[in-house]
Amino acid sequence: MADRQLIEPDLDFVKKVIGFGGETLKKCFQCATCSVVCNLSPDNEPFPRKEMIWAQWGLKDKLLKDPDIWLCHQCNDCSVYCPRGAKPGDVLAAIRNYSFMHFSFPSFMGKLLSEGKYLPLLLGFPIVLLLFLLGVTGHLNIPEGEIVFEKFVPHYIVDPVFILVSIFVAISLAIGVTRFWKGMSEGVFPSASKGLSIGDFVKSHVIPTLVDIVKHSKFMDCDRNRFRYLAHLLIFYSFAALAVVTGVVFFGIYFLGLEHMLPLAQWNPVKLLANLGAIALITGCTIVISNRLKEDEAKSKSTYLDWVFIIIVYLVAISGLLTEIVRLVNIPVLAYSIYFIHLVLVFYLIAYLPFSKFAHMIYRTVALVYASYSGREK
């Protein structure tokens, strides 16, 4: 029979999803309350009901090709209303984690990022790398005089490292996203609008999606997400601001020849933007962390992946701001040490982006574009 699908459950996949925080997935008995209460779920084949049974049955293939898992913004209404105590919100989060780990390249990195025991190794790598480069170039000392970080870690050391890391991240993400897109095209929701020109595709699917993301409108659709909306918005825009700052400085140094432009004066608009970004980031992270600590476990439970990501972001922001403060109060040893820590954390954040929860930024965007492209959006 042609229309009959052979079902082969993958028991390991079930165990993995459970391990990533989906421990309640087996409780589902398919009443569909979750799909009914969800504000984001499409009318046709709504999530998260079908994802729940696919996950119960270990139907990895279906789930990896499913854009719907990324349509969820985890307001957890489903988990609150579930009569069986299953938490579809957490289960979808776990599947998302599994998904980007699965598509990421190289795949062993995913494993390193997902287990706490590898954290020292992951942090140790940039420490050793930086110390080695500083040692080799004779910079393993505290510079004299006014605190200028370039004296401690010259651009020719730090920038190549981050440029290489960025290229690695870009390649890794490109491979992951390509696999992901291909998977979705072969999945349950094939594209309805094939043969679109690139221009039209960008115009009718990419740009509206990006506008949605910039406006955070999906977040607003979930009634329960108001607080998370604010926090996520702060973090999102602070990252944007800090990216602009980084871009301007990079442009200044390498294109305008302002090799010694740093540190910028406090009144400099770029500096102001940087400070604003840092404060917004700290505020956003504080809200997120306090929400998570207050969170009722019956509704949702944060996993290792959730915690390690938000804490790294938080520490990046704090260490960045501290670096500036200590520089201004002029305590060289402390300033240079904190700057070193800041660099290590930034390395963690950027280099491991495709394998950490940070990857959601890319995968969700791609999934939302696909959803729009395949007519999957509500």
Place this chain on the structure above:
Amino acid sequence: MDKKIGVYICSGCDIGDSLDMDALANVATSEYKVPICKNHPMLCGKEGSSIINNDIQKEGVNTVVIAACSPREKMEIFSYDPTVISMERVNLREHVVWCHPPNDEDTQMLAEDYMRMGLVKAQKMEPLEPFSEEINKTILVVGGGITGMTSALEAAKAGSDVILVEKEPELGGWMAKLWKQFPKDPPYLDLQETGIDSKIIEVKSNTKINVYTGAKIEKTEGAPGMFDITISQNGNSEKVKAGAIVEATGWQPYDASKLDHLGFGKYPNVVTNITVEEMASKGKFTKPSDGKEAKSIAFIQCAGSRDSEHLPYCSSYCCLTSLKQAKYIREQNGDAKVYILYKDIRTLAQNEIFYKKIQEDEGIFLTKGDVVGVTEDSEKNMVIDVDNTLLGENIQIKAEMVVLATGMVPAAGIEMKEVAPVETEAPPDEKKEEETPADIIIPSDILNLDYRQGPELPSLMYGFPDSHYICFPYESRRTGIYVAGCGRQPMDSSACTDDAAGAALKAIQCIELTSQGKALHPRAGDMSYPDLYMSRCTQCKRCTEECPFGVYNEDEKGNPLPNPTRCRRCGICMGSCPERIISFKDYSVDIIGSMVKAVEVPDEDEEKPRVIAFLCENDAYPSLDIVGRKRLSYNPYIRVIPLRCLGNVNLVWIADALSKGIDGIILIGCKYGDDYQCHYIKGSELANYRLEKIKETLDRLVLESERVRVLELSIDEYDKLPGIFDDFLETIEEVGPNPYKDF
């Protein structure tokens, strides 16, 4: 003994304010020449009731007529020894003053008619003489499974001697074949031992229980309190006596070989849940085809159950059993995959907790769906096609072994398919006249009753013995024989133990009441029983055929041989007898006929029609009491006569009423059919069939057949009664007055 009637009229509860009490008393004293007629404002009080007791003791009153509230009220106050005192209650409160306008001519006429009817009945009632015979108090339990053993132990603990007969060489039944059972105690999470071994020891060591294993019942003769049972064991026959019987013969799995679309019998790796229990006790779940461990196993639920082609009902244990067996398999092998394909998961009561627990096992995959077929692929894997699954599509599953969760067939119903409904042996010329659906009695070789109507308990549906399920579980249609456990309806072992205790108590109750000459429910405590005036019997066999309880055996000539202890005192035989030779001392064709004749019929020009309403005392009569309590009003031309059962209606009453000028007769009984509510199973149904016949007679008499109406009513429909009466009176008005009025 001479009758001395005392009439006591209560004027409380609005009666005195609504009626002319003197005129009412006059009916008794003048019309019926009653020597004592007293009036009291509160007859149910201490003073009131002592008036009656005084008259009984000092004045020699032996027949008491209480004209007050419904006979269903104050029963403990107006209670006299029926072997000495006859009592009749006239319902002035619920049926007269509470539902008709006070001090109205019609209301007064109604009350006076009821007084006349009560007096006539009182005149004809005789004190009761309870049936007495030597009673054996032993309880026979048939079946040595969990239900039978529990029943035996419960009866023994209550002090009864018990005989336990089991056909297998060992006690234990199905429970002894289970490896473990699903949880029975809080927190309902873990599998439990069956505990059957200790129960077997308990039964064997109980000195009050006499166990026969490897034995069967060859014959059951007699009646409650005096059963003579022939037990055969090892080729020997032994006669024992018993007072009551508990039939706990349990179930057999549905024959899976009838399920060829599921591959049973065709592929060796399709097995039943019974086989899985055997595998579990051996500790290995191996494929029958090659003896290797099955790493993926699919359970097909409702295999043949809830299927009109096979077992139309749910057996209620299969879902839990499969969940349990899935657990067996997963405990044994953490990599095994278990599929459960169900129509609906039905885990009753606390068992839902166990379902939730099993559901959480990551290796157990559940989905609803319709299994359309099972086949085998080239690698000897079983391939199961399932439609409409929760996965959102039609799917195919491969498993190394398939388990069919088959349902329960009652032991009493195993042979059902092979047996056509038994035709009643009415002579050919009488056929079609009075024919109710024949009882289904399946010769299942369990009790081998020496009853005229058949060797086993009549079954209702699907081969389960007919019991009065609504009100009285365990009761069967053979008095003194109680059905418990899976033989009664599919259930799990804890429900079986509850059932067992209930049936044991019923058996004890039966023996105790029988030894006092009293009826069992629904007329519990009634000491009357049918008396046959045999010299006028024509051997028509209607009584022996129609008795729902098989009271009558027959001799070779066709004479009825009553067994009074089998009798429920419903009086259906009284209604069936064309010669009217079956009577009770306090209830007979003559008594009711006289009550009909006692109604005063006004002349035609008075335009006051009269309708007799025969109401079943179980539902219709109490419904009319509710109408009174709710102060709903209805037509005052209705004259109500309560009957033990609508099946009592003897056609002569209809003839009497019409010839006296009564304009219409309405008969209201309980619902009948598959979900019958008749307390005597088929009384109202019989009445309906019999009345079909009277309509032809009416037509012959040039009387309109609309004058007789038969209706069904359940007690919660009391509010329909006023409308029913109004509607009937309207019809009567259309038809016009009874032309026999002036004769």
